[in-house]
Amino acid sequence: MRNAPHILLNTPDIEIWPGGLLRARSSDDARVLARASHVLRRKRDGRYLAAQLRGGLMPLVNRLADEPGIDFALTALDALRTQPSRIPPPGGSLPLLQLHLHLQQLDLDADAYAAQTGLPLVAEPAHLHLAGFDRYRRPLWLTTAAARGWQRMQQAAAIDGVALDAISGYRSHDYQLGIFERKLARGLSVDEILTVNAAPGYSEHHGGDALDISTPGEPPAEESFEHTAGFAWLQQHAARFGFHMSYPRDNPHGIVYEPWHWCYRRAEASL
Incomplete structure (x- = not known):
């Protein structure tokens, strides 16, 4: 997708942010966020869940696999990174x-x-x-x-x-x-x-x-x-x-x- 680095991908439980836009809340956050291409952020409370780094996905919480909606979000992240044509077109919306x-x-x-x-x-x-x-x-x-x-x-x-x-x-x-x-x-x-x-x-x-x-x-x-x-x-x-x-x-x-x-x-x- 054109301008993909400037797209926030929305899923029911988790937002996928492009790197470089989220504020670090600790020195550890700062080091990770500075290297991330994308960050998964829990919608309910804004908690950072994982960062996509050059070497792979880095969890930022314990038991990432148990997070509600994580499988959906990771599939969307993979599409965003590797198959932009699978990203929903403008006008698409989430279920209610x-x-x-x-x-x-x-x-x-x-x-x-x-x-x-x-x-x-x-x-x-x-x-x-x-x-x-x-x-x-x-x-x-x-x-x-x-x-x-x-x-x-x-x-x-x-x-x-x-x-x-x-x-x-x-x-x-x-x-x-x-x-x-x-x-x-x-x-x-x-x-x-x-x-x-x-x-x-x-x-x-x-x-x-x-x-x-x-x-x-x-x-x-x-x-x-x-x-x-x-x-x-x-x-x-x-x-x-x-x-x-x-x-x-x-x-x-x-x-x-x-x-x-x-x-x-x-x-x-x-x-």
Whole structure:
């Protein structure tokens, strides 16, 4: 696959990252990650599971063979390295079985939630493209089309003297579940969390087409973004690049006003 080093391959339990992008958490990590062509990362908690080195696969956890989804991930890694034609084409997505298990963990009725909010279930892409880096120098993962749209839009804004920052892009179902688990541990109820966070599986970020945008000096994900030159530029030009603000004031989904949240729609991109 063209640009294969910049592809994140997604499996239900494990992400396969290209080498050189993950932050080392210890000196031992640093030595291994510096030599890795790819790293297997557990989606549930971000734990590094194994690194693909020139001499072979190096486990980074005990009993790697017992990790859920490891066989699937290793098959995908082998395809990524040796048979790129076997990589799912753009637009491919993962099955939703894992997601339904997450919703059961939260005792959340998916049908009732969907009916109440009008939000559809969003599957995770089978792979994502590196769209650059966000404000915090973290890799920004989007679908291939959304990544190209974002890069073109950011460049066009810069030409007009407007700086746009990405705050975040793709988020997995597991990441969203982690938000709920942490808030539940602090004593909040699921209903309380749902007033500010979409249920796992219902965030546009899961599909890799949505990103949160800000501008230098502006705090992330704050309503005050609507008063910036960046927001004014997006209102006037974003649609040309396929991006639309998903949650305006009084939106039918009951989601708070989010002037920072923009989603790419392939059919509406003109550039």
